[in-house]
Structures are given as structure tokens and as C-alpha cells.
Amino acid sequence: MAIISSKAKVNEILERELKVVGRSVHIRFYPMVVERGEGPYLYDISGKKYLDFNASWAVANVGYGHPKIVEAVVNTYKKLTALSFTTFSNEIIVELAEKLVEIAPGGFGKKVLFGHSGSDANDGVAKMLPFYKKRPRIVSFIGSYHGQTMGSYSLSGHKAQSRLIGLPNVVKVPYPYGYRCPFKGIEEQSECEEACIDFLENYILRTIAPPDTISGLIVEPIQSDGGDVVPTSHFLRELKRICEENDFLLVVDEVKVGMGRTGKMFAVEHSNVEPDVLVLGKPLASGLPLSAVILPAEIADAPEVSHLFTLAPHPASAMAALKTIEVILEEKLVENAAIVGEYLLKELMKLKDVHEMVGDVRGKGLIAGIEIVKSKKTKEPGTRETAKIVYRAWELGLLTAYTGIHSNVIELTPPLIIGKEHVDQAIEILDQAIGDIEKGRVPDEIVKRFTGW
Ligand SMILES: Cc1ncc(COP(=O)(O)O)c(C=O)c1O
Numbered sequence: 534m535a536i537i538s539s540k541a542k543v544n545e546i547l548e549r550e551l552k553v554v555g556r557s558v559h560i561r562f563y564p565m566v567v568e569r570g571e572g573p574y575l576y577d578i579s580g581k582k583y584l585d586f587n588a589s590w591a592v593a594n595v596g597y598g599h600p601k602i603v604e605a606v607v608n609t610y611k612k613l614t615a616l617s618f619t620t621f622s623n624e625i626i627v628e629l630a631e632k633l634v635e636i637a638p639g640g641f642g643k644k645v646l647f648g649h650s651g652s653d654a655n656d657g658v659a660k661m662l663p664f665y666k667k668r669p670r671i672v673s674f675i676g677s678y679h680g681q682t683m684g685s686y687s688l689s690g691h692k693a694q695s696r697l698i699g700l701p702n703v704v705k706v707p708y709p710y711g712y713r714c715p716f717k718g719i720e721e722q723s724e725c726e727e728a729c730i731d732f733l734e735n736y737i738l739r740t741i742a743p744p745d746t747i748s749g750l751i752v753e754p755i756q757s758d759g760g761d762v763v764p765t766s767h768f769l770r771e772l773k774r775i776c777e778e779n780d781f782l783l784v785v786d787e788v789k790v791g792m793g794r795t796g797k798m799f800a801v802e803h804s805n806v807e808p809d810v811l812v813l814g815k816p817l818a819s820g821l822p823l824s825a826v827i828l829p830a831e832i833a834d835a836p837e838v839s840h841l842f843t844l845a846p847h848p849a850s851a852m853a854a855l856k857t858i859e860v861i862l863e864e865k866l867v868e869n870a871a872i873v874g875e876y877l878l879k880e881l882m883k884l885k886d887v888h889e890m891v892g893d894v895r896g897k898g899l900i901a902g903i904e905i906v907k908s909k910k911t912k913e914p915g916t917r918e919t920a921k922i923v924y925r926a927w928e929l930g931l932l933t934a935y936t937g938i939h940s941n942v943i944e945l946t947p948p949l950i951i952g953k954e955h956v957d958q959a960i961e962i963l964d965q966a967i968g969d970i971e972k973g974r975v976p977d978e979i980v981k982r983f984t985g986w
Contacts, residue, residue, distance in 0.1 A: 539577075539578055539579030539580075540579075542566075542578055543564055543565070543566050543577075543578065543579075544564070546566050546578075547564055547566070560934075560986040561982070561983055562920070562923045562924065562927065562933075562934050562935065562983050563923070563924050563927040563928075563983060565577055565583075565927065565932075566578045568580075569597075569598075570585070570593065570596075570597025570598060571596075571597050571598050572596045572597060572598070572948070572950065573585055573588075573596050573597075573947060573948045573950060573951050573955060574597070575597070575932060581930070582930070583927070583930050583931065583932045584930060584931050584932065584947075584955060584958055584959060584962075585597075585932045585947065585948065586931060586932055586933050586945045586946070586947040586959050587932045587933055587934050587944070587945075587946060587947075588816075588946050588947055588948045589820065590789070590815065590934070590946070591757075591789045591790070591794060591815055591816060591900070591946040592815045592816050592819070592820055593816070593819065593820065593948050594792055594793060594794060594816035594819070594857070594861065594866065594948060594949045595816075595819055595857055595860045595861065595864075595866065595948065595949065595950060596948040596950045597820075597948075599819065599856075599860055601856055601859070601860055602819050602853055602856040602857060602860065605852050605853070605855075605856045606821065606849045606852055606853050606856075609625065609848050609849045609852040610849040613848055613849075615847075616847065616848055617843050617844070618647070618845065618846060619841050619842070619843060623848050623851070625848045625851045625852050625855065626647070626846055626848060626851045628851075628855060629645075629846075629851040629854050629855050630644070630645040630647075632855060632858060633645050633813070633825055633827055634827065636798060636858070637799070637811050637827045638799055638801055638802055638806075638807050638808065638811070639807035639808060639809075639811070639827075640807065642829065642830045643827050643828060643829060643830065643833075644827075644828065644829075644830045644833035644834070645825050645826065645827050645833070646825070646826040646828070646833055646840045647823065647824065647825055647842075647845050647846040647851075648814075648823075648824040648825075648826070648840070648842055648845045648846075649822040649823065649824060649842060649844070649845050649846075650680065650814055650822060650824050651679070651680050651685070651786075651788035651789075651812065651814035651815060651824055652679075652680025652681050652682045652685045652686075653680070653682055653685070653824060653842065653845075654680075654685075654788065654812045654813070654814055654824035654825065654826045655679040655680045655682075655684065655685035655688055655751070655786060655788075655812055656680065656682045656683070656684035656685045657684075657826050657839075657840045658671075658684070658685075658688070658749070658751060658784050658810060658812065658826065659671065659684030659685060659687060659688055659700070659703075660684055660839060660840070661828075661832055661836075661839065661840070662748040662749040662782060662784070662810075662832070663702065663748045664835075664836055664839070665748065665831070665832045665835065666748035666749070666781065666782070667748075668745065668746050668747055668748040668781070669702045669746060669748070670702050670703070670704055670742055670746045670747045670748065671688060671702060671703050671704070671747070671748060671749050671750070671751060672703075672704050672705075672706060672733070672737070672742065672747060672749070672750040672751070672781075673688045673689070673690055673703055673704075673705055673706075673750070673751045673752075674690055674705065674706060674707070674708040674751075674752060674753070674756065674759075675690040675705050675706065675707050675708060675715070675759075675938075676690055676691060676692075676708045676710065676756050676759030676760065676762070676938050677689055677690045677691065677708065677751070677752070677753055677756060677758075677759060677786075678691045678694070678753070678757070678758035678759065679751065679753075679786055679788075680788075681694075683699065683700065684700070686699050687699030687700035687702075687703050688703055688751055690705045690708075690759075691758055691759060691938070692938045692939075693986050704737060704741065704742045704747075706729065706732060706733045706737055707729050707732060708729065708756050708759060708762060708764075709722065709725040709726040709728075709729045709762070709764050709768060710725065710756070710759070710760065710762045711723075711724075711725045711726075711762075712762075712892070712893045712895075712904060712912070713912065714728065715729075716728040716729075716732070722764070722765060723765055723767070726764055726765060726767065726768045726771070729768075730768070730771045730772075730775070733775065734775055738775075738779065744779035744780065744781065747779065747781045748781055748782065749776075749781050749782035749783070749784050749809070749810070750772060750775070750776055750781060750782070750783055750784065751784040751785075751786055752769070752772055752783070752784070752785060752786065753785075753786050753787075753789070753790070754769060754785060754787065754790055754795070754800035754801055754803070754804070755789075755790050755795065755800060755897060755900060757789045757790065757900065757936060757944065757946075758789075758936045758937075759936070759937065759938055760902060760904065760936055760937030760938060760939070760941075760942040761895060761896065761900060761901065761902025761936060761937075761942050761944050762895070762902075763895045763896060763897050763902075766803045766804040766805075767804075768804075769785075769801060769803075769804035769806045770804050770805070770806055772806075773804075773806045773807075773808075776809070782809035782810055782832075783806070783808050783809050783810070784808065784809065784810040784811075784812065785799075785800075785801050785806075785808035785810070785811055785812065786812045787799055787800055787801070787811060787812060787813055788812055788813060788814035788815050788824070789815055789900075789946070790900055791811075791813050791815075791816070791817075792813065792815075792816045792817060792857070792858075792861060793816075793861050793866050793867040793870050793898075793949050794816070794870055794898055794899055794900050794946065794949065795870065795874075795897045795898035795899075795900060796867065796868075796870045796871030796874055796897065796898030796899075797867060797871075797898075798861070798867055799811065800897070803897070809828065809829060810826060810827070810828040810829075810832075811826070811827045811828075812824070812825075812826050812827075813825045813826075813827070816857065817854050817857065818846075818850045818851075818853035818854040818857060819853050819854075819856075819857045820853075821847070821849060821850040821853045822845075822846075822847075822850055823845075823846050823847075823850040823851070823853070823854055824845075826840075861949070864950070866949040866950060867949075869949055869950070869951075869952075870898040870899040870949045871898055873899060873951055873952060873953060873956060874896065874897065874898035874899045874900075874901070876953050876956055877896065877899065877901055877945070877956045877959075878894065878895075878896050878901060880956055880957070880960045881894040881896070881901055881903060881945075881960070882894055883960075884903070884960065884963060884964060884967065885903075887964075888964075888967045888968070888971065889908060889909055889971070890905050890906060890907070890915055890918060890922075890967055890970070890971060891903055891904070891905065891906075891967065892904045892905065892906035892909055892912055892915075893906075896945070899945075899946065899947055899949055899951070900944070900945070900946050901944075901945040902936065902937075902942040902943065902944055902945070903942065903943040903945070903963070904937070904941060904942045905918050905919040905922065905941045905942070905943065905967075906941070914937075914939035914940075914941040915941050916939055916940045916941050917977060917980065918941075918970050919935045919940060919941045919942070919943060920935065920940070920980040920983050921970045921975040921977075921979070921980050922943060922963070922966045922967055922970050923935050923943060923966075923983075924975065924979060924980050924983060925965075925966035925969050925970060925974075925975050926962050926963060926966040929962045929965060929966060930962060931958075931959050931962040931963065931966075933945060933963075935986075940986060943963075945959070947959070
């Protein structure tokens with residue numbers, strides 16, 4: 534009885550939402566109304582508990598409701614409910630900037646620009662690099678996702694963002710997606726990287742985008758929304774070399790994979806590359822709005838009044854970030870992400886062995902992608918099947934979402950606090966969900982509303 538009435542309540546809330554909230558603000562994979570979160574779990578309004586392998590899109594790195602963070606945020610907010618850092622300074626915010634400069638890779642004189650979201654952070658990149666270098670163009674990658682404000686939207690190369698036309702100064706080049714290399718006949722990840730680097734260096738830079746028109750190149754170390762594509766560590770080193778040789782800046786967007794997720798505090802550290810600009814967001818303040826661009830001081834200082842947001846950052850967000858960093862270090866979550874992530878990948882490989890629909894599995898630390906295909910031989914993307922697996926896993930108590938330029942990669946980004954027992958539980962559910970879809974147990978009708986983004 535209680536379940537029936539909570540289902541009715543879910544439908545009622547979603548119907549009300551549909552009437553008053555624009556559809557362009559969400560992508561949904563199942564009809565879930567969340568009530569609360571604790572550790573690696575979310576609870577819906579019926580009280581049902583779900584193991585969250587999405588972590589609100591890689592935000593809840595330290596899990597939900599960490600007492601240390603909650604207490605510090607509440608106390609900070611009680612003291613000061615509003616502050617415009619544009620005009621008034623605040624020690625918590627200064628302390629956070631000092632901490633970020635200290636932990637970010639790179640020995641250059643750095644400064645921090647704060648904002649609310651990954652989108653506005655990358656918008657800063659889109660504005661400031663061409664201004665500083667006096668060169669209009671920026672290079673980015675097909676399949677990338679950098680945000681939804683005009684500048685960050687323009688930098689992005691995701692299929693879902695191909696309907697609106699962005700700014701014309703961004704040159705988009707292929708990302709080394711080894712499983713589906715854009716260059717025909719190449720199946721190996723490292724060969725695909727070589728081909729992509731060669732295309733950029735010896736074709737694009739010699740034809741439509743001469744280096745002296747380029748101010749920077751922006752890259753995700755793992756192209757997550759593009760399908761959780763994981764290049765080798767060599768790829769970033771090659772990009773760094775090209776940037777250095779041609780005198781433009783390397784911008785690394787770690788909005789999703791930064792803050793410990795890949796088994797290093799920052800994913801660039803796997804390549805031993807020092808980015809000129811590092812972009813952070815999402816997990817930085819454990820769910821409160823906060824972004825940070827960490828970049829050379831001379832770019833951060835000019836032009837004046839060019840990255841100014843009345844509410845960024847709120848001292849409570851800055852406090853949340855300071856405590857998040859503290860928790861990540863104290864609880865050794867970076868190390869945990871590496872250890873549990875390796876186990877996760879190993880277990881996912883077993884799913885690949887037993888399920889015809891699992892075409893590829895890839896990941897680093899606690900970010901992984903399961904690429905769903907209609908058959909291993911043809912590699913035809915199983916877009917509808919992916920939506921069904923994600924939906925079925927939700928029914929079985931596991932939260933995931935899908936990504937990819939063909940909407941066929943199940944993305945796993947659990948909180949970094951999970952242990953092997955959580956991986957076992959997730960794998961068991963995924964195994965059953967994939968098996969159920971293979972056996973045709975989930976009708977197409979059910980995921981009609983939830984297919985494709
Ligand atoms: C790599 C990357 N950059 C930027 C963004 C945009 O961040 P936000 O949604 O906080 O604006 C995202 C969001 O998914 C992302 O994954």
C-alpha cells in the first residue's frame with residue numbers, strides 16, 4: 534500500500550514538474566524523486582535505498598552528508614548568510630585559494646578564479662585565453678563536454694550540443710576513441726592517439742588553424758560525457774608538447790575527474806604533465822556551487838572585471854571545499870579510488886566476457902564506462918539497450934547513467950568512499966540487468982522517455 538501511494542506521489546511530482554520546469558534543464562534515466570542521501574546511498578521518497586554509482590554526476594566524491602563538511606558548512610552559513618566576494622574579502626575564501634594553488638600541479642605563479650559551475654569556469658577560459666594571447670582561436674575535441682554557458686557550450690563537442698551553434702572561434706578535432714577510432718582501420722588505442730595527434734599537428738595546424746591564431750587547447754584527460762574514453766598517459770604528454778612548441782596554453786578540464794577520482798588527486802598527474810590552466814568544479818565543494826580556474830597570474834589578473842559573479846564564491850562553498858580536500862586526504866580517498874577502481878575494472882571485464890552486449894569496458898580509478906553494443910562483431914551501438922539496462926539497474930537498486938556520442942556507455946562514478954563490497958553489489962545488479970535486457974524482459978515502451986542525450 535505504502536509503495537503504491539509513493540509511486541502515485543512520484544508521478545504527481547513529475548507531472549507538476551513537467552508543467553512548470555523547462556525540459557532543457559534535465560536528462561532523466563528513470564522516474565526517481567530523491568529525498569535524502571547518506572554515504573554512498575540515495576533514498577527516494579518511498580524510503581527505498583539505492584547504491585549510487587553516479588554520485589550526482591561525480592559530485593559526491595566523499596559520499597553524501599559527511600558530518601565534518603555538514604557541520605562546517607552550517608556553522609559558516611550561520612555566521613554569514615551572504616557575502617559578495619566581488620567587493621568584500623573573506624579569510625575562508627582566501628584560504629581556499631591558497632590551498633588550491635598549493636595542491637594544483639605546476640610550478641608556475643598561479644592564481645585562482647572562482648565561479649559557481651564547471652560551465653562558468655570554462656566560460657572564463659573561452660574569454661580570457663584569446664584576450665591574453667591576442668589570438669582568437671581555441672582548439673577542443675569532438676565528443677568533449679565543457680558546459681552550457683555560451684563560451685563553454687562553444688568549446689564543447691558533444692553530440693547532444695550539436696543543435697545550437699556556438700562561437701566560431703573554436704576548432705574541433707578528433708579525440709582518440711580507440712574502440713571507435715574516427716580514423717578508419719585503426720583499432721588500437723595507442724595507434725588512434727598517434728593518428729589524432731598527427732591530424733592536429735600536421736593537418737589542422739598547417740591548414741585551417743595556424744598556430745599563431747591559437748591561444749589554447751582544452752582537453753578532458755578522460756572524455757567522460759563523450760563515452761568515458763580513456764587515453765594512455767602518452768596522449769596528454771603529446772598535447773603538452775604541441776602546445777609548448779606552438780606557444781599556446783594547455784587547459785585541462787578536470788571538472789569531472791579531478792579531486793581524487795582517477796586514483797590521483799588530479800588526472801593529469803598520471804601523465805606527469807603540468808597544465809597551464811586547470812579547471813575544477815563538481816566535487817570541489819561536495820555539492821555546493823563552486824568552480825575554480827587555476828591559471829598563470831598574468832592571465833588571472835587581466836582584463837579586470839571579466840570573471841565577476843556577485844555570489845561566487847559563497848564562504849560556505851569555500852568552507853565545504855576546504856573540508857572536502859581535508860576529508861579526501863585524511864580518509865585516503867585517492868588511494869582508495871585507485872585500489873577499488875582497479876577491482877571495479879577487473880570485475881567489469883568479467884561482465885564483458887559473459888555478455889555479448891558488453892562491447893568494451895574502460896576506466897581509471899573510480900570512473901568507468903561500459904560500452905553497450907548490439908553485437909561484439911558489428912559494434913553497432915546498443916542505444917535503446919543501454920537505456921533499458923540503466924533503467925533495470927535502477928529498479929534493482931543501483932543508480933547509474935549513460936553517456937557517449939552514441940548514448941550507449943553506462944558510466945560509473947561512485948563516491949570514492951566505496952569498498953569492494955559495494956563493487957560486488959553493483960556488479961551483481963549490472964549482471965542481472967544486462968541479462969534481463971538480453972532476455973528481452975524490459976519492454977521498449979518503458980524507456981521511451983529516457984532514451985538518448
Ligand atoms: C568535464 C566537464 N566540464 C564541465 C562540465 C560542466 O559543469 P557544470 O554542469 O557544473 O556546469 C561538466 C559537466 O558534466 C564536465 O563533465
